[in-house]
Amino acid sequence: MLLVTGGAGYIGSHAVLALRDAGESVVVIDDLSTGRRDAVPADVPLIIGDAGDAALLADVFSAQDVEAVLHFAGSIQVGESVADPIKYYRNNVGTSLALVAAAMAAGVRHFLFSSTASVYGVPAEDPIPEDCQKAPINPYGASKLMVERLLADVAVISPMNHGVLRYFNVAGADPAGRSGQSTPGATHLIKVALAAALGQRDGVDIFGDDYPTGDGTGIRDYIHVSDLAAAHVAALAALRAEPARSFTCNIGYGHGYSVNQVLDAVDRVTGARIARRVQPRRAGDPPTLVADVTRRRALLDWQPRFDDIDRIIADALAWEQQLQRRLAESN
Numbered sequence: 001m002l003l004v005t006g007g008a009g010y011i012g013s014h015a016v017l018a019l020r021d022a023g024e025s026v027v028v029i030d031d032l033s034t035g036r037r038d039a040v041p042a043d044v045p046l047i048i049g050d051a052g053d054a055a056l057l058a059d060v061f062s063a064q065d066v067e068a069v070l071h072f073a074g075s076i077q078v079g080e081s082v083a084d085p086i087k088y089y090r091n092n093v094g095t096s097l098a099l100v101a102a103a104m105a106a107g108v109r110h111f112l113f114s115s116t117a118s119v120y121g122v123p124a125e126d127p128i129p130e131d132c133q134k135a136p137i138n139p140y141g142a143s144k145l146m147v148e149r150l151l152a153d154v155a156v157i158s159p160m161n162h163g164v165l166r167y168f169n170v171a172g173a174d175p176a177g178r179s180g181q182s183t184p185g186a187t188h189l190i191k192v193a194l195a196a197a198l199g200q201r202d203g204v205d206i207f208g209d210d211y212p213t214g215d216g217t218g219i220r221d222y223i224h225v226s227d228l229a230a231a232h233v234a235a236l237a238a239l240r241a242e243p244a245r246s247f248t249c250n251i252g253y254g255h256g257y258s259v260n261q262v263l264d265a266v267d268r269v270t271g272a273r274i275a276r277r278v279q280p281r282r283a284g285d286p287p288t289l290v291a292d293v294t295r296r297r298a299l300l301d302w303q304p305r306f307d308d309i310d311r312i313i314a315d316a317l318a319w320e321q322q323l324q325r326r327l328a329e330s331n
């Protein structure tokens with residue numbers, strides 16, 4: 001049995017779909033603070049609660065023979081982390097500490113952790129290798145890096161091996177329409193641009209056009225959420241392989257798009273012409289974040305299937321339209 005925390009959330013729910021498609025048995029813990037019950041398939045057990053609740057975890061681990069934990073639950077918005085650091089250290093560090101301790105005590109064999117390119121801060125290298133200096137510039141990245149350190153320290157004394165996956169910019173939705181990004185108030189570029197294309201807002205603010213990039217706007221390595229989900233299936237296989245080892249791995253495609261290129265793609269896919277307003281840079285935004293994928297290629301038996309910005313946007317658009325239809329039907 002696999003325990004997936006945050007399995008009702010955006011990335012976690014796609015991972016649950018990929019794990020089930022691969023024939024795995026899964027149980028989900030989610031407090032539904034941002035996740036949705038209907039993102040979890042009906043035949044997957046959903047425990048509604050806090051993934052850092054020691055008493056709940058003791059119950060779960062004694063009721064189930066959990067081979068591996070995949071830990072997605074956490075808070076993920078950079079701006080919010082600056083405004084409310086306590087929330088980030090509680091939800092990301094405190095929860096992970098309780099979960100890792102409970103997993104070790106229960107004899108769990110493998111632990112897969114959702115980390116982020118935000119641990120690099122403003123990276124000195126482009127593309128970014130995993131051993132690049134880690135200097136997070138916000139509480140979100142700092143909280144994830146602390147858990148990476150916790151796992152490394154624990155690995156010295158525990159037979160539980162771990163994988164750390166540092167996600168780049170995750171976007172898109174399940175191509176079969178089973179899940180997508182539903183978090184209200186999400187501020188991510190593709191989400192905001194699609195809202196503009198669908199007439200839900202009057203345009204998009206471009207946060208800076210004076211970066212040292214080709215067109216002056218920020219460059220990011222956008223990865224389709226279903227590819228990211230499939231990478232977890234491959235990472236689990238790597239954790240199960242003998243001899244057991246732990247690893248840290250970037251998960252991106254290894255190339256990036258600027259804000260303007262993303263907006264061009266949204267215009268192309270939707271047929272809209274989104275109004276663009278250049279604004280000052282957003283605090284805490286590095287100019288470029290692109291993964292060096294050398295280690296990922298060596299480590300994971302995984303091939304991207306949706307490495308195409310138009311495809312990412314088309315799948316995200318289909319999901320937004322499905323959400324709009326559901327909303328209209330419920331009114």
Ligand code: UDP
Pocket residue numbers: 078169187188189190192204205206207208217218219220259282285
């Ligand atoms: N961005 C933007 N306008 C927006 C949202 C984002 O110009 O309304 C830019 C942002 O400055 C960054 C890129 O788009 O260069 C991706 O930002 P996002 O918030 O999607 O993800 P992040 O890289 O911050 O995790």
